[in-house]
Amino acid sequence: MKLDEAKFEALFIPPAGEGKRCIIRAVDVRKIYRMGTVETHALRGATLDIYAGEYLSIMGPSGSGKSTLFNMIGALAKPTSGKVYIDQVDIAQLDCEELAWLRCRKIGYIFQMYNLIQVMTCLENVMLPMSFAGLNSEEAREKAMFILKLVGLGHRPLHKPAELSGGQQQRCAIARALANSPEIILADEPTANLDLHTGEEMIELFARLRDELSVTVISATHDLKMLKRSDRILWISDGRIVRTARPEEVDFTSGDFH
Amino acid sequence: MPSPIRKQVKLPLSVAFGVVMQGIRIRLGRSLVTLAGVILGIAFLMSILVGQSIRRGVAAEVNTRREVKRMMSFLTAETGPLDDRVIGVVQVGPLGVEELRFLKQVAAAKVSRLNWVTRNGAQAPGGLAAAGRVSAVSEPEVGRDASAVLLAGEGEVPGGAAAGALLDGARQKVLAFTRKSATAPDVPDASVVQLERDKPPEELEQERLEGQRTRFRTRWIIVISLLVTVIGISNAMLMSVTERFREIGTMKCLGALSSFVRQMFFIESGLMGLAGSILGSLIGGLFAWLAFSFTYGADLVGSSLDLGALLGYFALCVAAGVILSILAAIYPASFAARMVPATALRSTI
Numbered sequence: 001m002k003l004d005e006a007k008f009e010a011l012f013i014p015p016a017g018e019g020k021r022c023i024i025r026a027v028d029v030r031k032i033y034r035m036g037t038v039e040t041h042a043l044r045g046a047t048l049d050i051y052a053g054e055y056l057s058i059m060g061p062s063g064s065g066k067s068t069l070f071n072m073i074g075a076l077a078k079p080t081s082g083k084v085y086i087d088q089v090d091i092a093q094l095d096c097e098e099l100a101w102l103r104c105r106k107i108g109y110i111f112q113m114y115n116l117i118q119v120m121t122c123l124e125n126v127m128l129p130m131s132f133a134g135l136n137s138e139e140a141r142e143k144a145m146f147i148l149k150l151v152g153l154g155h156r157p158l159h160k161p162a163e164l165s166g167g168q169q170q171r172c173a174i175a176r177a178l179a180n181s182p183e184i185i186l187a188d189e190p191t192a193n194l195d196l197h198t199g200e201e202m203i204e205l206f207a208r209l210r211d212e213l214s215v216t217v218i219s220a221t222h223d224l225k226m227l228k229r230s231d232r233i234l235w236i237s238d239g240r241i242v243r244t245a246r247p248e249e250v251d252f253t254s255g256d257f258h
Numbered sequence: 259m260p261s262p263i264r265k266q267v268k269l270p271l272s273v274a275f276g277v278v279m280q281g282i283r284i285r286l287g288r289s290l291v292t293l294a295g296v297i298l299g300i301a302f303l304m305s306i307l308v309g310q311s312i313r314r315g316v317a318a319e320v321n322t323r324r325e326v327k328r329m330m331s332f333l334t335a336e337t338g339p340l341d342d343r344v345i346g347v348v349q350v351g352p353l354g355v356e357e358l359r360f361l362k363q364v365a366a367a368k369v370s371r372l373n374w375v376t377r378n379g380a381q382a383p384g385g386l387a388a389a390g391r392v393s394a395v396s397e398p399e400v401g402r403d404a405s406a407v408l409l410a411g412e413g414e415v416p417g418g419a420a421a422g423a424l425l426d427g428a429r430q431k432v433l434a435f436t437r438k439s440a441t442a443p444d445v446p447d448a449s450v451v452q453l454e455r456d457k458p459p460e461e462l463e464q465e466r467l468e469g470q471r472t473r474f475r476t477r478w479i480i481v482i483s484l485l486v487t488v489i490g491i492s493n494a495m496l497m498s499v500t501e502r503f504r505e506i507g508t509m510k511c512l513g514a515l516s517s518f519v520r521q522m523f524f525i526e527s528g529l530m531g532l533a534g535s536i537l538g539s540l541i542g543g544l545f546a547w548l549a550f551s552f553t554y555g556a557d558l559v560g561s562s563l564d565l566g567a568l569l570g571y572f573a574l575c576v577a578a579g580v581i582l583s584i585l586a587a588i589y590p591a592s593f594a595a596r597m598v599p600a601t602a603l604r605s606t607i
């Protein structure tokens with residue numbers, strides 16, 4: 001019998017932390033973008049564990065590799081080297097149907113540029129991942145309306161993204177990420193375009209998802225309120241993880257936390 | 259407990275169909291441009307096929323008309339004007355198109371009667387028997403008061419004595435042949451005329467060469483029009499894939515399978531191909547018809563149109579349009595299906 005080494009190896013990764021389940025593990029993940037002769041080292045060996053039910057914030061200057069890290073741990077692109085495990089399974093070993101399942105059911109993405117489908121209405125955007133998951137359209141419509149109300153977009157489900165404000169589009173993107181009740185939410189600056197009040201509401205929503213449904217929330221953010229609400233903050237700079245801390249260990253009043 | 263990672267389910271075609279229909283509806287302007295590419299190519303193909311058929315039909319029609327006219331003038335040269343005359347017709351077998359047309363014209367002229375006899379078990383043409391002035395008679399009666407007796411049809415010609423018997427009671431003993439390549443029987447006391455219907459060999463050879471040249475030209479033009487169609491359609495499909503790079507990538511990020519993406523493209527191109535080629539063949543056919551009506555006259559073109567052939571060309575063009583569209587989508591579809599999801603997140607298109 002041929003032994004699947006990576007899957008076998010994955011079985012022996014000890015659960016990290018005290019009784020906490022490691023839902024995502026990245027081991028020495030590197031990503032090099034090659035454009036002609038120019039190489040960009042977007043990630044230079046990121047190693048991290050993310051625990052189930054954790055609210056993790058990632059900080060870092062523009063171009064430091066946050067979005068790249070998200071793509072790697074979200075199974076949206078292959079790292080140049082290094083391994084990513086989701087639920088102890090090396091995702092490099094998954095076939096495309098399993099990857100699609102993972103992207104559809106397990107992870108909810110909120111992209112930095114929203115990536116709403118422009119030709120679809122807000123409601124249809126939220127229904128799309130549900131139809132990929134095989135839900136029939138009545139069930140999907142009902143659930144999508146519920147989620148849209150949750151993010152405060154219940155009053156304009158039939159608008160196209162182009163007809164919505166930036167913040168409304170962002171909320172539509174958040175609603176879409178919640179479509180298939182994911183265990184993990186990967187959010188790339190999810191509150192960047194929201195006003196204070198709505199931003200707080202969304203942060204509250206993420207916190208509730210974590211508290212009541214043990215959803216793991218990972219978000220890149222510079223939003224103070226969000227950082228304070230999170231369980232752990234992780235700093236990334238020039239493709240390396242340079243610091244992790246709990247919010248209570250960070251002095252948010254000084255410039256130190258940048 | 260972590261839930262095990264499973265395989266994404268394959269969606270029914272109707273889901274892809276719905277997404278495609280919506281895309282087409284929303285991007286109506288863009289879809290119409292794509293459609294126009296298909297329409298143009300197929301209209302070109304159809305107009306060439308129909309034009310070809312019309313030209314052939316017109317040539318045949320002109321030939322028939324000329325032949326009929328010649329037969330008519332042969333007959334009237336023997337008998338004088340047909341007004342109030344009795345003409346006997348002995349049909350020895352099935353009639354050719356030209357003979358039939360000629361006999362119809364004779365029947366339609368102001369003859370007082372057309373005595374009709376069939377031999378060798380030939381079937382008298384239906385339309386003629388219904389006309390008032392045609393009367394089926396028994397064989398010896400056919401020549402009674404007749405100015406001429408016509409021997410028509412493809413069959414055994416009665417010999418000398420039998421032919422003479424047919425002229426019994428005729429006013430003028432004229433026995434005329436309308437059939438091609440027949441040997442006239444020798445009939446005493448009668449003038450036997452054979453309508454010169456066979457073309458001289460030089461002319462036949464000329465026609466054959468001409469036919470060959472046209473066939474070659476037609477094939478060549480058809481190949482070019484097919485190329486135009488293929489290039490038009492694949493260009494349109496490629497445009498639509500680059501245009502939707504971001505959208506497709508986003509769908510893959512949200513859990514769409516590659517097969518779903520491929521399906522979307524094939525459904526879209528198939529629909530475009532179907533709609534475009536139906537419209538294109540109608541437009542192309544109509545265009546050819548109008549253009550040829552203009553040059554040859556609507557009457558000539560109208561009477562040479564072959565409905566069966568037209569339907570055949572229509573089916574051919576629609577099939578070609580759909581198949582070519584689907585073929586043209588192979589490359590864009592596999593390109594889109596292979597795309598790495600994350601690329602969609604940076605693309606601004």
Ligand SMILES: Nc1ncnc2c1ncn2[C@@H]1O[C@H](COP(=O)(O)OP(=O)(O)OP(=O)(O)O)[C@@H](O)[C@H]1O
Pocket residue numbers: 033034035040041042060061062063064065066067068069112604
């Ligand atoms: N597809 C790509 N091709 C080439 N270079 C890329 C690509 N994606 C990212 N990079 C480069 O990798 C580096 C990290 O990019 P990344 O998008 O991860 O930064 P970021 O931390 O998300 O920045 P921001 O806060 O502005 O979103 C940048 O230098 C960027 O130019």
Ligand SMILES: [Mg+2]
Pocket residue numbers: 066067068112188
């Ligand atoms: Mg980014």
